[in-house]
Amino acid sequence: MSDKDLFRQEVRAWLEENCPVSLRTPTPDDELVWGGSQIEFKTQDQRLWFERMRDKGWFCPGWPQEYGGGGLDATQENILEQEIRRLGCRPAQINLGIWMLGPVVLKYGTEAQKQRILAPMTRGEVRWCQGFSEPNAGSDLANIRTTAKEDGDDYIVNGAKIWTSYGNKSDWMYALVRTDNSGSKHHGISLLLIDMHAPGVTVSPIDLISGKSSFCEVHFDEVRVPKNNLIGEPNLGWSLAKQLLQHERAAMSKFGEFSLPTHYDLLALSKAYLSSSPAANNASLKARITAADMEEQAYALTVQRMTEEARSGLDVNGTMSIMKLVHTEQEKIKFELLLDVMGYRGLGWQDDAFSEQELGVTRAWLNSFTQTIAGGSSEIQLNVIAKRVLNLPDASKVEKTQ
Structure with missing residues (x-):
């Protein structure tokens, strides 16, 4: 053997x-x-x-x-x-820290940082959240305004982050902050680790249409952060941020492999509801269900191949963006189909006349739209794919040359 x-x-x-x-x-x-x-x-x-x-x-x-x-x-x-x-x-x-921050610390952290940061992750002792997006910055991640100014052995952080998943339940945040304003907007960004219980940190949950939200807005008011919480070189955090986002997209692309973030089986639920529905003989609906299931199966196999290629040393950064885009859009299609299959049983909100599963599907349908934004919107993924996978020219640069 x-x-x-x-x-x-x-x-x-x-x-x-x-x-x-x-x-x-x-x-x-x-x-x-x-x-x-x-x-x-x-x-x-x-x-x-x-x-x-x-x-x-x-x-x-x-x-x-x-x-x-x-x-x-x-x-x-x-x-x-x-x-x-x-x-x-x-x-x-x-553990978002393991999925996203950990690989970056392994590559760029000092030995002391690896010992201090990674070991608690591997024991499941620390919950991490991501502080990238900011109010009024849109999808332009480099347009961050949260500042970190040097003060002796510390940085003093002021500003705000938004759409911070589980910020109200996290112990620490890995955040992008601006440490220098003198150069281009991509220069002067640094990756800083912030204690969510430090004085001056205020977390406010954000309500969503689904009735369930993990998102928060986080404000920093003169928050003191030790300089040894800086990962990598000061002002050169943009390259680290891009790598961290690739790890995030890889993690999101694998959600379906472990039945995350939803655990609703498209085929099983479709069979259950169609068996007693007027739509049982709807050939068009059945074709859509079959096509969606085939795409989910193809997606799962491609994720496995991508993982193996990454471990063999191949560059799969572009593929990660493709997989993140595909999976989150597939989730939207899946729940649109489930609502069509369930008919009026998919219209419940909190009425006892509906089962817990039916109410869950309705809320998951609403939540599926947020997944196309989290980790970089579908539009951003399309831009990444165009530039890094298809090597298409930048439209703005083409216009300037004409």
Whole structure:
């Protein structure tokens, strides 16, 4: 037996023994386990699965063991993911820091920063949020106005961030701040880590049409941040920001692989509602459902291929933008279809006449529109794809030369 096959056998046996049977199903929205200082478990099985994966180092299986990771190579990490998918294991925790900030710290952080920042991530002790978007900045990320001015060994931060997911529940934020105004808008940006409980930090939740929101607006009023919380070189954070966004888009492109952010099965629900619906013989609707399901399957296979290519050293940054764009648009199509299938059963809001699942689908349909904005809007992704994948000329530059 080869080393690869032996490792797969060991992983399969460990997962079978350690992943509770109750957690081998898609994850409902209200049963996600978010790592952090205020972590909550709905069941004892959730706690056991969290602790077992943590102790195994498999929250970050490909990270070095000295930072709390599992120390697996690319082939081993791929096998682990395949076996987790095969068994249908839920994510033991959701942690934006691991998905987005961690890889950047691994590459650009000092040794002291790696020890201080990464180890708590791998133990699920810190919950992170992202501070990129700002009021009045639109989709132009480089147009940030939150400032960080030097004051001895600290920076003094003033400004605001918006659409900050789970800012009201997070321990720390990785934020883009302006440390220099003398050059171009892309110069003078730095990546700074901010304690969300520091004096001068105010967080205000934002209500959404879906009735459920993770978004917040965060204000900074003379917030003192130690300089050793700066990642990379001062004023050169734009390149780090672009890399972090690629990690974010990669994470969002894999949501469907773990039944996130929604756990509604298009085919199963369609069959259930069409069986007793006047639309049961609607050939056009059935064709749309079949096409959407085929696209979801193709998408999942492409995500797997993209992951393997990334681990082999290929540049998949452009592909990540494609996958993020495709998946979030697919989610919108999926819920439009479900509402068509459910008919008037998809019109509920909070009435007892509707099931919890029906109310959830309606709210998820509304929330699906926000996913096309989070992580860079679909329009931004199209621009990225045009420039970095298709190598199309910049329209503004073409106009100037004509």
